[in-house]
Amino acid sequence: MLNRRSFLAGSSTFLATHALASESQKSPLAPSIPMGKVDHCIYIWLGGGMGQTDTLDPKRLGDPKKKVAGSYYKGIPTAVRGVQVCEHFPKVADQLDRMTILRTVNHDVIDEHAAAVNRMHTGRTVSGTVVYPSLGSVVAHQKGAVQDIAPAYVLIGYPNVTRGPGFLGSKYNYLYLTDTASGPAGLSRPEMITDSRQNRRESLLAELRKVRSVASKDAKLADYESALEQSLRLSGPGFSSVFQLDQEPASLREEYGGEFGQRCLLARRLLERGVRFIEVSHNLNFVNGTGWDVHNQGILNQHILIRDLDMAIAALVNDLEKKKMLDRTLIVVSTEFGRPPEFDGGGGRGHQSTAFSVLLAGGGLKHCGAYGETDELAKKVVSNPVSVPDLFATIHASMGIDPSKNLYDNDRPVPITDLGVPVKKLFS
């Protein structure tokens, strides 16, 4: 059975336009939209396309040499009866009662990464007339930072347009950092600038600013001045200590694992400081050559990536639970598409978007281990499809954002999601 709104799939600009009418008609769904109260979201991004049969939706074993379709690894039981994950997720398996694997996420882009990345960040297709905001930007726009001192949206990964604010404007853009060794571009003082130099700079700047102090009635100038004040505050020692991971106990740092785990640890520290939305990229493509984009030989070391992810997610869930933050933090493990059960010429895998898995953890949701069912090789959805708009609606709803609400591109109404409906089972 297809999604009941699948007639809208592929409609590029339609849904933006739709808002006009949907506002004036009573949505049959409106009264029943469940709402959560989560403060934070950590969006873990597996760029390249994580193959569901090799990770969160294991099926019968395949054989890459004989080109027999199927999983690359064995499945193992989990804390949720009847739900299996691949053998390289032992820790996630133990914690699966605090998580739900959405196994029936689907869309229609496979041939080009950028377009699929765009779909899984904006929930929409490209129109050329409207530039849609990313999930992080929408959340930043709707909820702001949890605490004033913090930025609302931080990206640990490379800047790109699909992660941007679209028509919402650069105020809702991310601050980004590419690794845990450095703070975000713009907010971390260059390494060679010592405290004493920084003091000298700032006091000179303060003196010089006095000379031509702004006419306060010019709002534009006053706004810029106050942005400057804010930036000086945020790049000062108060906030920037958040990036000093060595303040954490060594045992905890070890529990989180390598660079990716450290990013997750940093994400936890950021949300403690009041950041609302953090995207953490697991983009360590050099581990196996191709990252999650396991064509050909790229698949040979895929298990290292999975184990890395297993360790980091488990540590993050544990850590948040201990700090009593798990219910207030939704963790999403997302990717641009899945991979087919068949093998390519080199024993790796191509792209598949008809069905793939996204993992939700924490967030005060009513978890069930796995939601939605795929066929015997995870090629097609059998029951409970989750469209991309539904996924986005679920995330928004868990954060208390009405997914049918309108945003405005100038005076053009654009609903937050493409008529997505939250997965009710997770809320009831």
Add this chain to the structure above:
Amino acid sequence: MRFFLPLLIINLLLVSFTFAAEQVAFWHFGTEETSKLKAVGGVNRDQKGPRPPVYPDFDANNTAVRMDGGGARFVLEDTGANSKFDFTLGDSITLEAWVQVTELRSDENVYIIGKGRTYQKGFSKENQNWALRLRESDGNAKVSFLFFSKGEKDKPGNWHRWTSKEGFPVRSGWHHVAVSYTFGNSESVAGWLDGKKIAGVWDMGGATNRAPVVDDDSIWIGSSMGGSSSNSFRGYLDEIGVHRGILSDDVLKSRFRRVGQDPLANKPDALIPVAGIPKSGFKVDLHEGWSLVDGWPASNEELKSPLISYEVPYPLFHRIPVRYDAWGIRDSWQGTVVLRAAGEITLPMGEHMFLVRSKGASRIWLDGKLVAKTPPHARETGGHEQVQPVPASPAPGQRPTGYGDHETKFTVQSMGKPIQLVFESLVGGKKWRHEPGECCIAIKLQGENEFKVLPGKKGETPPALNDYEWEKAVEYLESKMLALDDQIRKKASQSQDAYWAMRKNASLDWAKNHTAPKVPQTGNWPVQNEVDQFLGARLDVLTQTAKGGQADEEFHGQVLPLLREQCFRCHAEKTRGGYRLNTREELLKAGDSGKAGVVPGDIAKSHLLDRIRPDASERMPPNGKGLDAKQVALLERWIKAGAKWPAEPVDVSQLKMAPTIDDMTFLRRAYLDTIGVPPTAQEIRIFVADLDPSKRARVIDKLLADPRYADHWISYWQDILAENPNILKPTLNNSGPFRFFLHEALKDDRPLDRMVTELIMMRGAMYQGGSAGFALAADNDVPMAAKAHIVGTAFLGLEMQCARCHDAPFHSISQKDLFQLSAMLDRKALVLPKSSTVPAGFFENKERESLIKASLKPNEKIEPMWPFKEIFSGDVPEAWLLQKDDNREKLAAMITSPENKRFARVMANRYWKKLMGAGLVEPAFDWENKNASHPELLEWLSHQLIASGFQPKQLIRIIMNSNAYQREALGSNLAAAPEKRYFLAPERRRMSAEQVVDTLFSASGRKIRVEEITFDADGRQSASVMLNLGVPRRAWEFTSLSNERDRPSLALPRNQAVIDVLEAFGWRGARQNPATDREESAHLLQPAILANGTLSTWIGRLTPQDGLTRLAIEAENPTQIADELYLQFLGRLPTEVERENVRKLLEPGFSARVNRQVAEPEIPETLPRLPRISWTNHLVEEATQVKLEMEKRAKTGDAPTRRLDANWRERMEDVVWAVFNLPEFVWVP
């Protein structure tokens, strides 16, 4: 056509054999031939075939066909079951052809002719009935026969391939090949080459006596497998025959007769002489259209005459000139370009070592003798190549070979006599961008220990092969190359000058025949030119009416704004439901319902009130939450009180012009608005000292003539035209890089009508900067609809955003209008795809009628037609159209015609807005139902534009010379309603992102130094997959780094540092949609990135040879430094307090700051070279490590100068930092 006479005689003699073989098909590929063959792809007829005297059996004008490969083929449909082309068990077949092979790569199997295996729908992929192919092995083309056997019980079908043992070399002229076979008898196979029977083996699948697969799949000549490139024949074909039966040995023997050697046969390298070798310097000839990347043209005919010839001072070829089309629009070079450079050199006596570097294959000849070659350009790979260590330097400290380039060394014994040198290099190819790499010839003279580029022209000093001198030389040669490009382009564009002179005359005639609005006179306001007269006259009127008018706080403060905001969209210019609510008179009229909108004093009878209550059945306004109780009460109160509509109150005391700005402020503003960078300290001083009262007008003229004008104004065009190139595979509505077309159009001062026409015609190269790049809209279901949307907003003030999928709710534009326009751009009818429509289900179960309408249905066909008769109802003269039926051309002419007044007005308003910060019409991209604040001024400006022959600089000149422009930036026009937009002052504008970046670089006296903008540094991918946008010199040249794959190994860290600043200040690297207005609101990241970003580390660092270091060394005292920094960065002198603050910090140690030990010019320190990372090797682990190191280096910035005491230098750096972090810095004064 071949002479068949000799054959006929043989046939008569050998009756029994010839009757055994029946001709099924024979193609001579003659000029007159008409056959059922359907050509697909690069199939070129009427090519030279085998001809006498070498092939005496052929006609003197015999023609053949050339196949370009890449799937190029002839297709012949099978006639069905049991067709004459079907061969099965027991059938005999003979296949023959004349072939001349241009390219055949290692292990390739290319098809001459075959039946089946086309990969067409409905057929198995394993259905080869028969095929004649050539197979490469051991460097030769071998004759090969192939079929697939039919499956039997327990025995699946299999491939069977017979390949001859003997073959012939590629590019050795014409050959005759043939095979014959009787299905069912594996022994029966025989092969023929040039009339000689040759032995062979069944080498794949083995021999079989089984039947072949037979079905109704087509016969293809020249390709197979859906057009697979590596199975497509590249070369010439003639005389292809298919026979049923076995042609006799004698017949096949007689098929080939050659007298002497084929003239095309491979010969040892031979030099095609170069005409006119100069005595001094090097002459370069560029020949395009060569088909190989690993072989050389053998004759003048193959080489073709050079398309461009030019001179270089010495043999360093960092790039080749841009190729332009007949209109002077960027095009791409065809095929492989053969670069041939020749010169005469005289070397001192002795034994010298030469070094040749080239990306493509190269050869060097001295006195006509071949002395060295380099191998061909390396082919594309998937990204997993090993990271190579940095190549060894040719001498200590010298620059190693460029990435992807090859080099060779050889020694030459010189007797001190002149030597004629010819150098040839193959640049790019059909699949590659035309980049020569770091191509050069260098020499190490006997007794010396470093290589220098070979000397050429007298008086020119070639660089030594070290980074410092190389980069300087490339910069110098680039300036010459740009001048050459300009010259070539201007010459080409002259072909259109006559046409545009005619168009200009038409514009001037129009201006003569249509009088401009009379310039009013005003005595009460400061006036510098006509602009001020118009603005003043409007104020005069306002002051007069204000005297009689009576203010009504509630009406103008609350009631009218409410009506305007909630109702006017549909009930002002438009008359939805028969109601208009924008004047009192209209308000009292009855609409479609028959009820009066408002009955003064009577709430019950006023239909307006029926409709706005929250519980109303078709509640108005239809979107949003509707009016709240307070708002309803307000309107009730107002109607009850008589619905009075008093005149607009004007507070005369507020009507004051802002004061005129001083010289320094004016100069900075004028520079930023024309060339995008502020004046230097020196320019400021000269201007201030100038006592000529006309100096402002003079400097405006000077700036408008400055070539940097293009570097500033291009950004605006990139924005409004959604120029959106991607350096990796086009996706997300990407266009091509038509920035280069725009920049050159601006640089050449092409008038607006010409530039817009050339854009709309979408000419030249899509990926190399032609206006054709505008045609691309990747991932878009109707690219031309995206373009029509852009054309509408940019040139006509028509916002058709909504019409992309449905009729616009608040505009009169229907989806059909947009698609008619799109069809004109597309030159054909368009079919509306389902994905651009509103599904029918959407309109079901609505409680009220939807505001949006879908008058077009999916799959409806929309014919090209001009939809906007109310904007322009005329036609364009036939003489204006080069192709009368070309709708695209017609559209361009309709838009740019002076009769279409909308175009000139929209353009005039755009220039006004850019310079004044607010438009006469707002928003500038959406004019529907909008009033101009000064309609006569707008009319007058657009008349001026037309009267100048659409020269935008004329508009800019007029506006900048007005007092209105030269007043303090205290304006609040942008937010004001048109009737309150007085332009008492221009708007305060923040510097654009590009201005911020360009100012940082220019004020600190340094150049932008970042990586080349490409992921394909070694030039191994095609331009359609990966662009190379070059090394930027100005901020507009950056682009989105498109790292959607999130791979650290694709990072370009120095680019990213600049882009971080650009993006914080509202620049969009990816311009998915057109935008007229940039975002200007302040946010945290703007000051933050200036304070802490990597770019500010660079700017605030005193490094060797940059401008601030020079200032620090040359200054006589700290005060002078303060003055210069303020002038350079802020365009004004510091106050005493500011000076004192700077002095306090720089005074200590000032006199001892310079370290005289360090030699001048100070050569920057360099870090160890890093291995080169490109797409080729970005997927191996080391690539990421290298990129992380590059990132670290970028963040650290360049090493500081050693000429200054470190402690003092750091204090000066802190001063620089503080100055550019002053909020004042980011504002246009």
